[in-house]
Amino acid sequence: GQQLNQSPQSMFIQEGEDVSMNCTSSSIFNTWLWYKQDPGEGPVLLIALYKAGELTSNGRLTAQFGITRKDSFLNISASIPSDVGIYFCAGPRQNRDDKIIFGKGTRLHILP
Amino acid sequence: DAGVTQSPTHLIKTRGQQVTLRCSPKSGHDTVSWYQQALGQGPQFIFQYYEEEERQRGNFPDRFSGHQFPNYSSELNVNALLLGDSALYLCASSFGTSGANVLTFGAGSRLTVL
Numbered sequence: 412g413q414q415l416n417q418s419p420q421s422m423f424i425q426e427g428e429d430v431s432m433n434c435t436s437s438s439i440f441n442t443w444l445w446y447k448q449d450p451g452e453g454p455v456l457l458i459a460l461y462k463a464g465e466l467t468s469n470g471r472l473t474a475q476f477g478i479t480r481k482d483s484f485l486n487i488s489a490s491i492p493s494d495v496g497i498y499f500c501a502g503p504r505q506n507r508d509d510k511i512i513f514g515k516g517t518r519l520h521i522l523p
Numbered sequence: 524d525a526g527v528t529q530s531p532t533h534l535i536k537t538r539g540q541q542v543t544l545r546c547s548p549k550s551g552h553d554t555v556s557w558y559q560q561a562l563g564q565g566p567q568f569i570f571q572y573y574e575e576e577e578r579q580r581g582n583f584p585d586r587f588s589g590h591q592f593p594n595y596s597s598e599l600n601v602n603a604l605l606l607g608d609s610a611l612y613l614c615a616s617s618f619g620t621s622g623a624n625v626l627t628f629g630a631g632s633r634l635t636v637l
Binding site for chain 2: 415451452501503509510511513515
């Protein structure tokens, strides 16, 4: 079935560093969503992208909708301890089947 | 304004048993989707309910069934539990069924099957 491939699977960074992660698919998406999940919680929407090429920011987070519509990127600037968690890309498929599917996530760890 | 609430938060069952999980959507939302999240994985779509009917279904066996009530709340039922059903079950609500609509998730119900 259709998959969203996220990379890297996990990241270990120092506080203050910038972070980049991406999500790719073999199929076209018309909406890209980035969620974050903290331990013991459900995913929370960070950024939603609706147009190819769109670049959207939410505080220190910036996400882009790839021109090919098959990828998306999420960047976090000047990471802080509360950025620790799992970041998921997600989206509904292009066709009438509107269920939202998720990638396997990128796990962000911040070293002390 | 309460968000999505799920109950119970944790439960333990044995193989072959049946379980019912409950979800109250965010105020103003009329659509409920259920996801299964195994340890270390992303959420996997189970099904979506709108107007008290199952509108879409993921790749899950018939042991997984659901219901939506007139007040938009929903239940997920799993029969003949298997060890592999152990997971975090997430309920998400939205307004309308479009995939472009934002999902609001609850904290989940963690099911352990022994």
